[in-house]
Amino acid sequence: MKKLYRGKILNPISASECEFFADGGILVDENGRIESYGKFEKLNKGEDIEVQDFSEDLIIPAFSDVHTHLPQYDVRGKFSGNDLLPWLRNYIWPEEIKFASSDYAKKVARRFFDDLIQHGTLTAGIFGTIHVNAAREMFNECNIRAIIGKAMMDQNSPAELTENTQDSLEGVDDLCEEFGQKHAITPRFAMTCSNELMCGGAALANKYGAIIQTHLSENYEVIDMTSKLFPNAENYTDIYLKAGLLGPKTIVAHAIHCSDEEFDVLKKTGTKIAHCPTSNIALNSGRMPVEKVFNKGIEFALATDVGAGPKTSMLDVMRGFLEAHAGIDACEYVVNEVSALYYATLAGAKILGFGAETGNFKEGKSADFLVLKTNFKSAKPKEIIHNLCYDIDYSSVVQKTVFRGEVIYEG
Ligand SMILES: [Zn+2]
CATH class of the missing domain: 2.30.40.10 (Urease, subunit C, domain 1)
Incomplete structure (x- = not known):
C-alpha cells in the first residue's frame, strides 16, 4: 500500500x-x-x-555528510586548544591504531551508523583507517548510502599506521574489486603519502571509476611541511594535480588556505570541496573563503569531519556554517539558513554521486x-x-x- x-x-x-x-x-x-x-x-x-x-x-x-572519519567516532570533541598535528599525534593516531582489530572496528562502526541514523544522516563520505579488514567491517555494518575508503598512508605516520606502498595499493585494489564504486580511493593527505602512492591511487580510481577523497590546505603548519616534502610542486593543490588525483569525482576537505590559482585549478578540474566549519573552528584551522569558492563556481557541500568536528549532527554543522562566516559582507548571499539546508542535503548527495537518487x-x-x-x-x-x-x-x-x-x- x-x-x-x-x-x-x-x-x-x-x-x-x-x-x-x-x-x-x-x-x-x-x-x-x-x-x-x-x-x-x-x-x-x-x-x-x-x-x-x-x-x-x-x-x-x-542529511548528507560528505566528509567524516568513522574511526574517530569515540574521540570526537575530546580535545581543546590543539591544532591539527598535535591533535593527530595525541588523540587520533592512538585510536586509529586500535582498528588493526576487526572486532574493534566492527563495534565502533555499529555505533557510528546507529548514531548517524539517529541524527538523520543517510548519505555519507567516510574515511577508514589503513586497515583493509577494518574497512570490510565498516562496509558490513553500513546501513546507509555511503562511500567508504581505506586510508592510504606510507610516510610521516606512526610505525603502526605506515604501510608499504605496494601493499597499500594492493589493499585498495582488493577493496575496489569487492565493493565496487562504493569504495573510495583515500590518500589521507599529501604529507602522509608518497608521490608513488598518490599516482597509484589515481590509477586505481581510473580503473574502477571510483571517487577520490582527501584533505587539502587545512592548516599553515602542514602546508609548510608539505611544500618542503614536494619541492617540485607549485603549491599544495599542484601536488594532487600532478599525481592525477583531481577531477569531477574528487572531494577535497577544507581548502581553507588555497590561493586564487589553486581555486582555479579546482574549478578547472571539476574538483569538489567538503566544507567542515565546526572542525575548522575546533582545530583553529581558519575560515574557508566560501564566498570565493561560490563565486568561482566550485561545487561544495557541508560535512562534520568527525572527530575534529565534535558532533555527528548536520544541524550542528549548519549552525557552524552560519557562525563561521557571520559578519562578512561578501558572504551574505552565500551563507544563510536556506543555503545551509541545501549544502547539508542535496548538495552533498550530488557531490557523492547520489543526486539523482536522493537529497530532496x-x-x-x-x-x-x-x-x-x-x-x-x-x-x-x-x-x-x-x-x-x-x-x-x-x-x-x-x-x-x-x-x-x-x-x-x-x-
Ligand atoms: Zn578529515
Whole structure:
C-alpha cells in the first residue's frame, strides 16, 4: 500500500530556493520511491493510501555528510586548544591504531551508523583507517548510502599506521574489486603519502571509476611541511594535480588556505570541496573563503569531519556554517539558513554521486527523509531552519528516520 506522510514540509531546491508546504505530504509508493509531493489535500486521493499524520511536525530530506572519519567516532570533541598535528599525534593516531582489530572496528562502526541514523544522516563520505579488514567491517555494518575508503598512508605516520606502498595499493585494489564504486580511493593527505602512492591511487580510481577523497590546505603548519616534502610542486593543490588525483569525482576537505590559482585549478578540474566549519573552528584551522569558492563556481557541500568536528549532527554543522562566516559582507548571499539546508542535503548527495537518487523531494527519488518533532509556528523556511539550528536538542529532534520508504529509526 502507498503511504502518505503528512506534515510541514521543507524541500531544498538550490542554495537560494526552498519550497515550503504548511500542510504538505510525501506520497511514497510500494517500492519506497516518491510518487509525488506537495499540498496534502491534493495528494490525499485514491483508496489505496495509508496516511501517516505528522501534521504538527516538520518533514525534511535526510542529511548528507560528505566528509567524516568513522574511526574517530569515540574521540570526537575530546580535545581543546590543539591544532591539527598535535591533535593527530595525541588523540587520533592512538585510536586509529586500535582498528588493526576487526572486532574493534566492527563495534565502533555499529555505533557510528546507529548514531548517524539517529541524527538523520543517510548519505555519507567516510574515511577508514589503513586497515583493509577494518574497512570490510565498516562496509558490513553500513546501513546507509555511503562511500567508504581505506586510508592510504606510507610516510610521516606512526610505525603502526605506515604501510608499504605496494601493499597499500594492493589493499585498495582488493577493496575496489569487492565493493565496487562504493569504495573510495583515500590518500589521507599529501604529507602522509608518497608521490608513488598518490599516482597509484589515481590509477586505481581510473580503473574502477571510483571517487577520490582527501584533505587539502587545512592548516599553515602542514602546508609548510608539505611544500618542503614536494619541492617540485607549485603549491599544495599542484601536488594532487600532478599525481592525477583531481577531477569531477574528487572531494577535497577544507581548502581553507588555497590561493586564487589553486581555486582555479579546482574549478578547472571539476574538483569538489567538503566544507567542515565546526572542525575548522575546533582545530583553529581558519575560515574557508566560501564566498570565493561560490563565486568561482566550485561545487561544495557541508560535512562534520568527525572527530575534529565534535558532533555527528548536520544541524550542528549548519549552525557552524552560519557562525563561521557571520559578519562578512561578501558572504551574505552565500551563507544563510536556506543555503545551509541545501549544502547539508542535496548538495552533498550530488557531490557523492547520489543526486539523482536522493537529497530532496522529487518524483521518482528514493523516499529518504526525517520527521522532526518541533513546535515552530513560522511559515518562513529561513526562520524554521534558524530554529532548527538554534532552538532544539539535536539528539532528540529526529522522531523518525525514513530510508527507502521504510522507517529505520524511531526516537
Ligand atoms: Zn578529515
